[in-house]
Amino acid sequence: MSRKSPALTSRRAAAAVTAALLVPLAACGGGDGGGSGKEGGGGDVKLTVLAASSLTDVFATAEKAYEKEHPGADITVSAAGSQELAAQVEQGSPADVLVTADTTTMEGLKAETGDPEVIARNRLVIATREGNPDGVKTLKDLADPKLKVVLADDTVPVGRYAKQVLDRQRITVKPVSKEANVRSVLSKVELGEADAGIVYRTDAATAAGKVDAVEIPDAQNAVASYPAATLKGSAHADAAAAFVQWLGGPEAQKILRDGGFQKP
Numbered sequence: 001m002s003r004k005s006p007a008l009t010s011r012r013a014a015a016a017v018t019a020a021l022l023v024p025l026a027a028c029g030g031g032d033g034g035g036s037g038k039e040g041g042g043g044d045v046k047l048t049v050l051a052a053s054s055l056t057d058v059f060a061t062a063e064k065a066y067e068k069e070h071p072g073a074d075i076t077v078s079a080a081g082s083q084e085l086a087a088q089v090e091q092g093s094p095a096d097v098l099v100t101a102d103t104t105t106m107e108g109l110k111a112e113t114g115d116p117e118v119i120a121r122n123r124l125v126i127a128t129r130e131g132n133p134d135g136v137k138t139l140k141d142l143a144d145p146k147l148k149v150v151l152a153d154d155t156v157p158v159g160r161y162a163k164q165v166l167d168r169q170r171i172t173v174k175p176v177s178k179e180a181n182v183r184s185v186l187s188k189v190e191l192g193e194a195d196a197g198i199v200y201r202t203d204a205a206t207a208a209g210k211v212d213a214v215e216i217p218d219a220q221n222a223v224a225s226y227p228a229a230t231l232k233g234s235a236h237a238d239a240a241a242a243f244v245q246w247l248g249g250p251e252a253q254k255i256l257r258d259g260g261f262q263k264p
């Protein structure tokens with residue numbers, strides 16, 4: 001029988017200790033590591049939520065509410081036009097949840113997302129300068145060539161909705177500019193760089209006292225739907241799914257209603 005060297009014996013002992021230590025670590029590290037608070041496993045997790053620009057204010061409130069209810073969760077909301085968000089997803093930018101301002105954009109990303117759930121709806125209004133000095137009352141007034149009108153680009157959901165309602169009424173509007181998202185449209189009107197623009201009702205409400213909102217009759221209006229979905233590239237699949245589920249629950253729905261959004 002050959003005698004084992006002290007060095008070999010020492011190396012084998014060290015390997016045995018290392019293996020013993022790794023067993024409980026592996027047992028604790030199962031799943032996607034994406035648990036947050038009550039759902040998803042109980043570990044700390046950071047979630048990046050890509051959200052349509054019109055959700056900026058209401059999601060700031062939702063973010064705080066979710067983190068309070070789910071200790072260990074850290075939500076980062078990145079807001080932009082839905083078409084910009086789609087480009088980020090297609091380019092593989094790391095994110096966990098996507099919420100767009102239309103179903104068309106979401107459907108175009110079905111290979112990248114889980115099953116979407118509509119969490120809210122919205123409608124359009126005409127935003128005018130404070131006090132509505134130009135006397136805008138209807139969509140037809142936007143065709144006045146003396147009026148500086150700004151719209152969102154047709155690639156943006158609110159721009160498509162605006163085009164839809166104007167085309168349906170056979171109204172031709174020549175905007176002084178087409179913007180990348182609804183907040184840019186609102187800002188142009190708020191700063192006096194435009195006389196009027198078509199925005200979501202909820203966005204006009206965030207600038208109360210700075211712009212006026214002229215209602216568009218339901219028969220002439222468009223209904224915007226906001227679907228939310230997990231992203232398949234998420235490193236925290238369980239936690240992302242829990243957040244989407246929470247958006248459809250009573251607390252998040254109350255936040256959305258308080259922000260002026262309609263029921264799904």
